[in-house]
Amino acid sequence: MTTKSFYLLLILIFVSFFSKAQIVNIPDANFKNALVNEPVAALFVGGGWQDVDSNNDGEIQASEAENVKWLHLDNFNIGYGIVSMIGIEYFINLEVLNIDFNEVINLDLSQNSNLEVLSCRHNEISVLNLSQNENLTDILAMYNNIAFLDVSQNQNLDFLECHNNLIEELVLGNHPLLTNIQAGDNLISNLNISGCPSLEYFSIPINQLENIDLSTNLNLTSLDCGQNNLQSLDLSNSTNLYQLLCYENQLTSLVLPNSESLAYIHVRGNQLSQLDITGVPNLNFLSCSDNNLINLNTNQNPLLTELYFYKNYISNIDLSNNLDLTAVWGHENHLINLDFSNHLNLTEILVNDNYLQNLNISNYNNNSITKFTAFGNPNLGCIQVDDEIFANEQVCGDLTDFPYFTGWCKDTIASYSEFCELGVADFSIPNIVLFPNPATYTLNIQTEQKIDSVRIYSIQGVLVEEFLQTKQIDISQLFEGVYFVEIISDGSSTTKRFIKS
Template sequence: MNEAVVDTDGDRWGDIDADTNNDGEIQVSEAQAVVGLIISNKNIASLEGLEYFVNLEVLLCRKNSIHTMDVTNLQYLTELWCEENQLTELDVTQNTYLQWLLCDSNQLTSIDVSENTYLEHFSIQLNQITEIDVTQNPFLYQFTTAHNPISSLDITQNLELRHLFCGNNDLTSLDVTQNHQLITLGFYGNQISSIDVTNCPQLRDLSFSSNVMTSIDITNNPLLDNLDSSNNPLHTLNVTQNPELRYLRCGGNQLSDLDLTHNPELVNLVCYTNNLTSLNLTQNHQLEDVNASNNQLTELDFSNNPNLYFFVASNNNISSLNITQNTILNGAIAENNNLTQIDTSNNPVLQFLYCNNNSINQLDITQNTELEYLRCGFNNLNSLDTSQNPLLKVIYFQDNHITSYDASQHTALIRIDGSNNALINLNIKNGFNTEISKMYAFGNPDLYCIQVDDEIYANNQICDQPNFTGWCKDETASYSEDCQLTTKDFATTDFKLFPNPAQNVLTIQSQEQIDSVRIFTLEGRLLLQT
């Protein structure tokens, strides 16, 4: 206690130490004078002597290694914060004025709060508690039981309850019909099949992901701001009476229809892995993020969503995609669809473009100067111009028909995949080859020379296809620091080549000593090396 652990102004921070006479010990009189004690995160294993702080009102001892705690003599205690310790039991039956009790992340198997009738904030998450009785706590305002093996929960007597978090319990039912003031309700990760929230008109946050809910009526919750129904067997979801809804997560359900035309405030939409065939977003002008992957969508029109920042729409049947009005778009993920084209000319700050496995014939990304990640493999591209994309870090264009690619200006490059194309020329000499962890160029039978920074370094790289790393090329291809045939470094009088044309024998006469000779085709293919 010879540290600043005594709270003198009620701000939950230590201001002075308890040893007011500086004799190195805590007298009983000094302990009795303490009202607030802040000893969190002090590596404390024992609270021996705590019983002498009889006038203590606030005790914060979070994040220690405390195994036992005796607070039975602290009759004026109103707040006890003892999260993240190693408590196996806690007796608060004598602390009848207690209003805050936070004992998360301990090893408690039970706790009795029947005498704490003034309790308002109570949290027991991340313990081993199997049952809890709060029927004698009429003023309970916030209650958290998450991550405990609790199989039943009676909150019908807690009429003042505003926030309930009971996720990852073992609940099969939950009655909130008497909790008319409820604002937040989270019961994710249980086995609840139905719940009635029609008597909770103040509800703003409802999360019940990973349950077995087959239906939910939220038509009487007009203030709902956040709804998470992910990973349930829901066939329908009516959000037409929730005009304040901003965050909707309904992925992993069985929805075939989703009407969002009455949700003008919607900002975030996650509806992946459903059976949606269409998605009307014309009334969602505030929309910023969308994940609609793994559905049956045939088109997506974002022309009425000027704030769109990121969207994922992979694994659909999309043949039409409109992002021409999304000038602040940062990420566009539309892999595994039926696109024949994608217009990104009006997306100047685009950083992510994933359009793998479509039927795109031409890709113009010259206006996307901020682009860093490009995946356009498995399309019908004959060429790819990335000269206006100096920030590119990842370039995947495998399984196309591209004949030539130059990455020499991409100094931030860390991964490149040009495998299974028709490459004749490939230049990755960017001055930073040591930063490239993946370079795939196999499946290009006419590629004989790959231009690199350092031929020796490149030849020492290992191909590790099972782990999708390393440098991998065909056996017929070689690395070189210069794949261009040139005579610029020689004076014409220094050497002679004859006969021209040559058939079986080519004679080279030079005034300088010749150490080695390599003969390439005009396309850069190595024909002969001595």
């Protein structure tokens, strides 16, 4: 061996020894203490947990860091918070990293190219650059301060959880394997998911989306886009959809798929004037309250168990094919007649503040009804029940908790009976107009008929005022709110609503 070769060999041995003995700089005392003293590491996936300091010298050598496949630094596991992750760059073979519930602000993972699973939930991270982590399959980064997130380079991604951040822009790109996106409670106004054909679960509520194209996401089973600014939503291609939540948007148009998969629809708080659910025969839950619906056809939905359609303008609804119903909330509509005599499973019936003349809840199972409201129906004189004595024993709950209360509540003018004669709607007074409405001082009644008397009821059905033979009513002494006015003429009567402003 020549002298030159000998010295070269010595240099290589020295460099090799130095690299093995190189001490990793870890300035965060809690981070270092966890690595040295806590069982936070696994040397292979599924291996036993141990500390990283295998030679027990109180330091972390680069060679020790390189042996680690898993790091579990969740605050619940180590019991104290980490602020800085400087030193993580030496864990070049790391595949799984969990730093949940710490106080990390900056996280540089550019040297951790083998990383497959990252969980950094509940930290204070503002910038998360994952462009060098092409092997990532799972990203869990909820509850941070991230404003921009680009995962377009993470082609193997299957699961992305980034809700409760400050994200204004989420760049997805093409992700043939991505099945789950949870990005709710951010500031996202535009999002392209056309490159995610395998997407099954998509949750993006509480953002600023104005439109979303789902035409290429044919595998979608669950969609939550509630509390955005959507005006239209076309789900005609989403035939695998099981659950739809698109509440509190500005929807005027909703196209549902013809699908036997769809079982849950929650579209409360929109501006829908029509809703076609005839193509979803296995629908189990429907909430379409607080819209502009005039009609609702549920005849093709025999499996429906929960129906919430309150605060609409529906005057007639046929529930004869929905015999599995357990809850019907239809208050604040224009309903006139309701018959629940064949609905044996009902536990909740809320039909207050309508125009009811006939109401039958005699279903041979009144004992199971824990919540019933029929107040605010001044034309409803009789409510048909199973047992008049039992019904009169029921107490109205605390309506300050409405609709989350228990009890039976009705107007004082209505009575419970085991047999009610049907009201006759044909004897109402034609062509009556109230003006102005809302009114402040005087309410005028426009009709060609002679008026015998006028009665004003509160929204709870309590008689407030009565006037004789007049078409001009002084309402100046009434409190502001919604009232019913019953107009009686020659044995016929009509009830109208008005607002005292």
